Amino acid sequence: MRSLIKNAGKKAADKARGHNDDACYARPFEYVIGWKSDSIQLGDHMGTQRGIGSDYRGTINLVDYPDARRMDLRQTIRDPFEQVKVRQFNQDSTTPIYAVCDVSGSMQFRGRQRKLDTAIEVATAVANSAQQAGDLFGFIGYNQQVLEDYTLPLSRNFHQSKQTIALLHDYQHLRIGVDGVTEMPDFLGQTRALVFWISDFHMPLAQIEKTLLAMSAHKVIPIVLWDDEEYKKLPKFGFGTMIDLETGRNRTLFFRSEVKAKFVAAFNARRHALENLFMRFDSPALFMHGDYRPELMTHYFEQAM
Incomplete structure (x- = not known):
């Protein structure tokens, strides 16, 4: 028009x-x-990269992600293979x-x-x-x-x-x-x-x-x-x-x-x-x-x- x-x-x-x-x-x-950013740079939005953030993505063996600060005691006790478990999060990204x-x-x-x-x-x-x-x-x-x-x-x-x-x-x-x-x-x-x-x-x-x-x-x-x-x-x-x-x-x-x-x-x-x-x-x-x-x-x- x-x-x-x-x-x-x-x-x-x-x-x-x-x-x-x-x-x-x-x-x-x-x-x-309204989506998860795949940027590797730290920001204020939910992202897909593993890192520091509030978006919980599950647990993983300590040997695969050696960060004892994030140890998940409950999942570690429950693990039948007696593996130490740590929590993983997605970082907030740009x-x-x-x-x-x-x-x-x-x-x-x-x-x-x-x-x-x-x-x-x-x-x-x-x-x-x-x-x-x-x-x-x-x-x-x-x-x-x-x-x-x-x-x-x-x-x-x-x-x-x-x-x-x-x-x-x-x-x-x-x-x-x-x-x-x-x-x-x-x-x-x-x-x-x-x-x-x-x-x-x-x-x-x-x-x-x-x-x-x-x-x-x-x-x-x-x-x-x-x-x-x-x-x-x-x-x-x-x-x-x-x-x-x-x-x-x-x-x-x-x-x-x-x-x-x-x-x-x-x-x-x-x-x-x-x-x-x-x-x-x-x-x-x-x-x-x-x-x-x-x-x-x-x-x-x-x-x-």
Whole structure:
């Protein structure tokens, strides 16, 4: 679905706003990993590697795992071969975390604030949350193609990650599409990761489905950024100029209640279609209509995971 965006006569983007780490700080949230990580690095999530942790995996002979501190006296007494038994646990491990950000033309839409600025705040919050949990973090920006200047591989260099994300505050390109989304999965690692896909998803459903299929090895969290001024707060009566930010084409419409109702109905139908598509991939969407709030993200994981 192509998005017709209301031109309210507002400025296209913010100018210099001192976009450093502090200016782009966003409060972290709590996320949940629904699988066991196979990473060998110590972290906060249940893993598959043997080591220090709370995930009990059984007992083994002391000669095979010589750690007398973990001796299981009860199992040792019961063993018919009189072998000394020790408890084994899986260590808590790290998990790769990605923020994937759509920077196509439609993300330049400005209601109370620009969609892209909201996306930047969400991506920064993901980085801060990964830092808090001790996980690795990577960032990918795309529009017509994957933007390598705005793409960073997995690392613990959170300072560089947040600086790179903050640079998008000055990114202002209207007439640019979103075809790079199908290239984006190639920039994800092979290890199962938690991927926060941040976009307004004003792109064909077939394109979204193709991308989800390419990311099937990962757990995808779609963050859908919509603004009420896109469709709920259109004029009830009178002329209005709409602009398709993907193509830059203008269109003047005469609004009345019936036209406004059609826009609202179209967006509602679009929402249902997106929800159904994401649920097919076990990736329930989080629709974010206002400012970023960490409790909204935390609640999502409490409910969906």
